[in-house]
Amino acid sequence: MVSSFSEVPTEALGNIILNAQIYAAPGQADRLQELLSEISKHAKSDAEPDCLEYRTTRSFVTEGIIKFAVWEVYRNPAALKTHFESEPFGKLLAGVQTGDLLDKPPTVEYFYEF
Numbered sequence: 333m334v335s336s337f338s339e340v341p342t343e344a345l346g347n348i349i350l351n352a353q354i355y356a357a358p359g360q361a362d363r364l365q366e367l368l369s370e371i372s373k374h375a376k377s378d379a380e381p382d383c384l385e386y387r388t389t390r391s392f393v394t395e396g397i398i399k400f401a402v403w404e405v406y407r408n409p410a411a412l413k414t415h416f417e418s419e420p421f422g423k424l425l426a427g428v429q430t431g432d433l434l435d436k437p438p439t440v441e442y443f444y445e446f
Contacts, residue, residue, distance in 0.1 A: 352401070353399060355400075
């Protein structure tokens with residue numbers, strides 16, 4: 333199973349569906365939402381024509397933790413690679429690398445549609 337943002341599945345038999353569970357560090361939920369909103373806007377634009385769907389959600393606070401779930405659908409591996417190389421996604425990665433944006437590493441799962 334591919335389980336990180338850096339790994340792109342290469343043997344999809346249909347559309348690639350990505351689900352990411354992202355946990356905001358205390359006090360960082362609004363910043364994380366802002367970054368995800370920028371990514372969503374880019375993914376839904378003409379800049380990513382093979383991104384077929386991009387949905388972001390924010391949980392209600394549970395035990396002090398705010399979780400974001402992102403559902404993405406891409407036509408092929410090249411479309412997913414394009415997404416990961418976009419400027420807005422790079423901003424998210426930069427924020428993650430600082431170590432203060434997330435409470436724990438995200439969970440990323442890839443599926444293919446049949």
